[in-house]
Amino acid sequence: MGTAASFHLSTGLLMKIKALAIASALFGFATLANAVTVTVNSTQYDVSTAFGNFTPIPGEIVEPWWTNSTELMAQPWWGNQSLAHEFAAAVGGNLGYPNTPVIGPFFAYSFTDSWIVVMEYSGSSVIYSQTLPDTFFGTFARATLVPDSGMSAVLLAFGLAAIGLFARRRKI
Numbered sequence: 001m002g003t004a005a006s007f008h009l010s011t012g013l014l015m016k017i018k019a020l021a022i023a024s025a026l027f028g029f030a031t032l033a034n035a036v037t038v039t040v041n042s043t044q045y046d047v048s049t050a051f052g053n054f055t056p057i058p059g060e061i062v063e064p065w066w067t068n069s070t071e072l073m074a075q076p077w078w079g080n081q082s083l084a085h086e087f088a089a090a091v092g093g094n095l096g097y098p099n100t101p102v103i104g105p106f107f108a109y110s111f112t113d114s115w116i117v118v119m120e121y122s123g124s125s126v127i128y129s130q131t132l133p134d135t136f137f138g139t140f141a142r143a144t145l146v147p148d149s150g151m152s153a154v155l156l157a158f159g160l161a162a163i164g165l166f167a168r169r170r171k172i
Contacts, residue, residue, distance in 0.1 A: 037146060038090035040083070044146035045076070047091050049098060049105045054116045055134040069134075072108045075143055077119075081128075084109040084119035088126045091141065097123065098139035105141040106132070 035046035077084035106118035115131040
């Protein structure tokens with residue numbers, strides 16, 4: 001009897017997990033992946049993803065979909081194809097392949113006449129993607145600067161103190 005009750009409980013739990021998975025697939029979550037820390041041009045960034053589109057479709061209920069052209073246009077690679085390429089290469093497949101089985105998140109870097117231009121990682125290399133309609137739903141990359149832990153200032157102070165001691169010893 002204990003086994004049947006346990007199995008029934010497990011089946012109920014499994015049904016809840018399936019329901020949550022289906023709801024997640026239908027309604028999406030704004031953030032899809034944990035951040036990956038990358039270094040580009042000697043600066044560290046946490047790169048994460050968000051599912052949504054560049055421009056809301058008129059009459060569409062936007063929430064809970066993420067739609068924020070302002071945020072995409074604030075990314076460090078916006079307006080710079082080569083920098084978008086560097087970020088896509090640095091991230092590589094570390095955020096998975098959410099746009100198809102072989103395409104990583106989109107690094108949107110340009111917008112023209114209702115079309116967005118993206119860079120993407122395709123499993124073995126960074127490729128230039130075709131333009132996408134601005135209402136296209138996909139997974140886009142977004143980055144935030146990794147805050148300095150304060151170690152830079154500590155190392156600088158230590159270095160200056162060492163130079164001061166060395167210079168002082170030389171005078172003696």
